[in-house]
Amino acid sequence: MIWALFLGLAALALAPLGFALFRPVRTTGRREADLALYRAQLAELDRDRAAGRLEEAAHRAATLEVQRRLLTAPDSAAPAHASRGAAALAAFLFLIPAGSFGLYLWRGHPDIPAAPFQxxxxxxxxxxxxxxxxxxxxxxxxxxxxxxxxxxxxxxxxxxxxxxxxxxxxxxxxxxxxxxxxxxxxxxxxxxxxxxxxxxxxxxxxxxxxxxxxxxxxxxxxxxxxxxxxxxxxxxxxxxxxxxxxxxxxxxxxxxxxxxxxxx
Missing domain, CATH: 1.25.40.10 (Tetratricopeptide repeat domain)
Incomplete structure (x- = not known):
């Protein structure tokens, strides 16, 4: 019974990894990711200025720097390696619980009782x-x-x-x-x-x-x-x-x- 409980906990812990393995792969170009990041930075600068945490001169200088990076963002898309990534995730889904179980059998002591409060x-x-x-x-x-x-x-x-x-x-x-x-x-x-x-x-x-x-x-x-x-x-x-x-x-x-x- 206790081993079934351990296996259930392992499956629950690895569920997010399995979701990442089987969900559809979306390839995002590098420029698209850079643009999203720079827009978020500009929005954050505007919020800081509105809240009074950033002076006008500092806001203007920081905005110009972000805009400069935005203009020079590369246009090449990052290559996708979906198949290799999926294979690696599938291997981890098997190897992590198997390795943990083997390590526990080798070094673990399941018969040691828990230390009582006294x-x-x-x-x-x-x-x-x-x-x-x-x-x-x-x-x-x-x-x-x-x-x-x-x-x-x-x-x-x-x-x-x-x-x-x-x-x-x-x-x-x-x-x-x-x-x-x-x-x-x-x-x-x-x-x-x-x-x-x-x-x-x-x-x-x-x-x-x-x-x-x-x-x-x-x-x-x-x-x-x-x-x-x-x-x-x-x-x-x-x-x-x-x-x-x-x-x-x-x-x-x-x-x-x-x-x-x-x-x-």
Whole structure:
């Protein structure tokens, strides 16, 4: 019975793939796809201008750039490989469940019972005991040593992983009191922002930026703290300066631009 259930779940998971295999193939030329994309970009620019997220000069420049790409879009149609694509999909429809079933027979352990709630509670209690012991040991360690600092960082990581924000903040503050580190300050500032404590985050970020003024993550978090505190003009100038200094291929550029657009 359980194997029939597994097969049914596998068929349900692969249904979208089967639909893609058997539906009629529609060949779209490259120019047609480019035109649709560029028209969508123009419509998005118009919406941004209407909402006040884009200035008139910036809208005009961006529109001209999209129109230039529209005019230079290639006219050649992309070759279709429908038969090879269908064959590959058909192979996957068979190979994915067969390979998964074989891997489960080889490495799986179907007879292992699920961990009951009581066992999970007991494991959590053991973790609490270990963390309490670690905290007591750190309290006896000289505070300005590297061993104490690393211990408080480890304890903060464990507490954050367990969702105990206040305990993680306390532990990381003890580590920063031993020796200030901009990287750890960024972690703690982000934790403050997650709990909507923008003032504490800003104080940390000011000190961290004094030591590492060019660090992109610190500058991004500084803008986020300003936005969370309602200082939108400060957030906007912080993020614009970050984008001005960022390389064109920075992987986080799109995130910052999106944050800028979302500012009221």
């Amino acid at each position: 066992e999970r509670q007991e494991a959590a209690a053991r973790d609490d005991v270990l963390l309490t012991q670690l905290r007591a040991r750190l309290e006896q360690t000289p505070p300005n040593t590297e061993a104490a600092r690393q211990g408080w960082i480890l304890l903060g990581n464990a507490e954050r992983g367990r969702g105990r924000t206040e305990a993680a903040v306390e532990a990381w503050n003890r580590a920063l009191a031993s020796r200030f580190d901009p990287v750890l300050a960024a972690e703690l500032a982000q934790l403050h922002l997650e709990t909507e404590n923008a003032d504490a985050a800003s104080a940390l970020l000011v000190r961290a930026l004094a030591e590492a003024p060019g660090e992109p993550r610190l500058r991004y978090l500084a803008g986020l703290a300003e936005a969370q505190a309602g200082r939108n003009a400060n957030a906007r100038s912080t993020w614009r300066a970050l984008l001005a200094d960022a390389p064109a291929d920075a992987p986080w550029r799109e995130l910052v631009e999106r944050r800028l657009q979302d500012l009221p």
